[in-house]
Amino acid sequence: xxxxxxxxxxxxxxxxxxxxxxxxxxxxxxxxxxxxxxxxxxxxxxxxxxxxxxxxxxxxxxxxxxxxxxxxxxxxxxxxxxxxxxxxxxxxxxxxxxxxxxxxxxxxxxxxxxxxxxxxxxxxxxxxxxxxxxxxxxxxxxxxxxxxxxxxxxxxxxxxxxxxxxxxxxxxxxxxxxxxxxxxxxxxxxxxxxxxxxxxxxxxxxxxxxxxxxxxxxxxxxxxxxxxxxxxxxxxxxxxxxxxxxxxxxxxxxxxxxxxxxxxxxxxxxxxxxxxxxxxxxxxxxxxxxxxxxxxxxxx
Amino acid sequence: xxxxxxxxxxxxxxxxxxxxxxxxxxxxxxxxxxxxxxxxxxxxxxxxxxxxxxxxxxxxxxxxxxxxxxxxxxxxxxxxxxxxxxxxxxxxxxxxxxxxxxxxxxxxxxxxxxxxxxxxxxxxxxxxxxxxxxxxxxxxxxxxxxxxxxxxxxxxxxxxxxxxxxxxxxxxxxxxxxxxxxxxxxxxxxxxxxxxxxxxxxxxxxxxxxxxxxxxxxxxxxxxxxxxxxxxxxxxxxxxxxxxxxxxxxxxxxxxxxxxxxxx
Numbered sequence: 277x278x279x280x281x282x283x284x285x286x287x288x289x290x291x292x293x294x295x296x297x298x299x300x301x302x303x304x305x306x307x308x309x310x311x312x313x314x315x316x317x318x319x320x321x322x323x324x325x326x327x328x329x330x331x332x333x334x335x336x337x338x339x340x341x342x343x344x345x346x347x348x349x350x351x352x353x354x355x356x357x358x359x360x361x362x363x364x365x366x367x368x369x370x371x372x373x374x375x376x377x378x379x380x381x382x383x384x385x386x387x388x389x390x391x392x393x394x395x396x397x398x399x400x401x402x403x404x405x406x407x408x409x410x411x412x413x414x415x416x417x418x419x420x421x422x423x424x425x426x427x428x429x430x431x432x433x434x435x436x437x438x439x440x441x442x443x444x445x446x447x448x449x450x451x452x453x454x455x456x457x458x459x460x461x462x463x464x465x466x467x468x469x470x471x472x473x474x475x476x477x478x479x480x481x482x483x484x485x486x487x488x489x490x491x492x493x494x495x496x497x498x499x500x501x502x503x504x505x506x507x508x509x510x511x512x513x514x515x516x517x518x519x520x521x522x523x524x525x526x527x528x529x530x531x532x533x534x535x536x537x538x539x540x541x542x543x544x545x546x547x548x549x550x551x552x553x554x555x556x557x558x559x560x561x562x563x564x565x566x567x568x569x570x571x572x573x574x575x576x
Numbered sequence: 577x578x579x580x581x582x583x584x585x586x587x588x589x590x591x592x593x594x595x596x597x598x599x600x601x602x603x604x605x606x607x608x609x610x611x612x613x614x615x616x617x618x619x620x621x622x623x624x625x626x627x628x629x630x631x632x633x634x635x636x637x638x639x640x641x642x643x644x645x646x647x648x649x650x651x652x653x654x655x656x657x658x659x660x661x662x663x664x665x666x667x668x669x670x671x672x673x674x675x676x677x678x679x680x681x682x683x684x685x686x687x688x689x690x691x692x693x694x695x696x697x698x699x700x701x702x703x704x705x706x707x708x709x710x711x712x713x714x715x716x717x718x719x720x721x722x723x724x725x726x727x728x729x730x731x732x733x734x735x736x737x738x739x740x741x742x743x744x745x746x747x748x749x750x751x752x753x754x755x756x757x758x759x760x761x762x763x764x765x766x767x768x769x770x771x772x773x774x775x776x777x778x779x780x781x782x783x784x785x786x787x788x789x790x791x792x793x794x795x796x797x798x799x800x801x802x803x804x805x806x807x808x809x810x811x812x813x814x815x816x817x818x819x820x821x822x823x824x825x826x827x828x829x830x831x832x833x834x835x836x837x838x839x840x
């Protein structure tokens with residue numbers, strides 16, 4: 277079984293990846309824009325926040341700057357797609373590759389340790405809570421606020437226009453929606469969320485590293501798809517809750533898999549486990565419905 | 577009023593597949609007119625409609641809508657003046673959004689969209705009233721997903737959405753062609769009703785010559801990217817499909833003569 281600390285650790289990381297899943301929901305689901313920029317904007321957020329904290333900035337200002345940096349990265353991807361007509365997937369890969377260099381430039385070295393620096397978490401440690409519970413509390417608040425803001429946005433006139441852009445671009449244009457602008461705005465907001473996740477991750481782990489973005493897209497997708505398998509995303513608010521639930525389940529599943537000694541799994545097996553979990557999450561809902569239809573047909 | 581002057585558009589210019597779709601197409605539609613447009617395949621009907629909507633930009637010529645030159649404007653910048661219903665019943669609405677969300681999208685057609693709630697309480701009265709005029713019971717299903725509706729129902733809602741806010745012209749692109757005959761008749765009757773009630777200016781492309789003569793106030797036939805004939809008023813009354821065909825043959829014959837004159 278999981279120790280209490282491992283459990284809280286999994287939930288803490290799950291909450292951070294919930295923010296990534298929000299971003300991926302926005303690009304993949306709402307805009308139908310397969311965006312791999314997140315593998316670069318996650319460490320970008322971490323790098324910007326870490327560098328600014330080292331410069332002595334207020335950690336919340338540093339985190340806000342990380343959001344803006346993520347948004348800029350997303351905007352670059354979308355502009356490559358919308359204005360230069362580069363295939364969306366390819367545009368995001370180009371930005372992702374470019375960000376590797378950008379992130380090294382931002383940090384000036386491959387990694388920055390934040391040990392002993394004041395982070396957004398520091399003031400919260402004075403609360404009467406166990407050390408490992410503090411990040412869970414703070415990140416729960418952050419993700420709740422993000423969820424409410426995103427939900428309100430999706431229900432707004434602009435948000436509805438964005439949903440129409442992804443679902444039926446021809447209809448959206450005929451309704452006077454500037455679909456290109458919507459894609460740029462949406463992918464920017466999406467990567468802003470991922471930048472926020474990166475900044476929080478760096479502060480909770482106490483370091484920013486240029487390689488920390490590898491596979492973020494897969495983890496985010498795993499959270500999104502897993503969450504959708506548990507909670508049917510029939511409304512926006514359900515879809516957003518599914519993102520958070522999926523991310524936490526994913527991290528817990530990974531923690532269990534690595535902790536179950538009889539499985540003999542080790543940390544280096546993480547990516548393999550992820551791939552297996554994503555495959556299961558994609559396949560299982562289909563298996564379930566075909567089983568149900570087979571059973572009901574037999575009855576009839 | 578909408579004026580198209582000498583529109584020319586060639587697809588695949590400079591390639592072996594070069595296809596001149598519009599060859600000096602000119603048409604003026606006056607306020608309150610309901611023009612039906614017919615023509616064989618490749619006559620340029622859809623291209624003309626797309627050019628008016630802004631989906632395809634013309635090589636030359638001008639399009640003026642309500643005294644504004646929109647020739648170079650993209651679709652979304654014309655949307656405030658040009659409303660549209662597509663041939664595909666699934667194309668005019670978003671199936672993942674609810675009926676009220678689709679209507680809320682349409683009520684802001686061509687206007688600025690802000691951060692206030694899209695589905696506002698003050699719209700509800702208008703939504704329910706216009707939906708109940710369809711007699712489909714949709715006024716009680718505002719929260720339902722559009723995808724739950726049948727093709728005919730969706731096309732009826734598309735029509736409603738296109739007429740929810742004023743426009744200089746309503747473009748109907750064979751909007752009954754993909755429906756079964758009964759539903760097509762229902763949507764066509766609804767079209768006529770909405771256009772008459774709201775005194776809309778409309779341009780309806782159709783494959784059916786019968787339909788073209790039955791509804792509307794004026795009929796235009798396109799052939800090879802040009803208007804070959806344009807009838808309205810008394811000339812149009814009592815006209816039947818065979819008369820149209822005769823007219824068409826006559827016009828085609830004339831154009832052949834023109835060619836031989838030019839070549840001779």
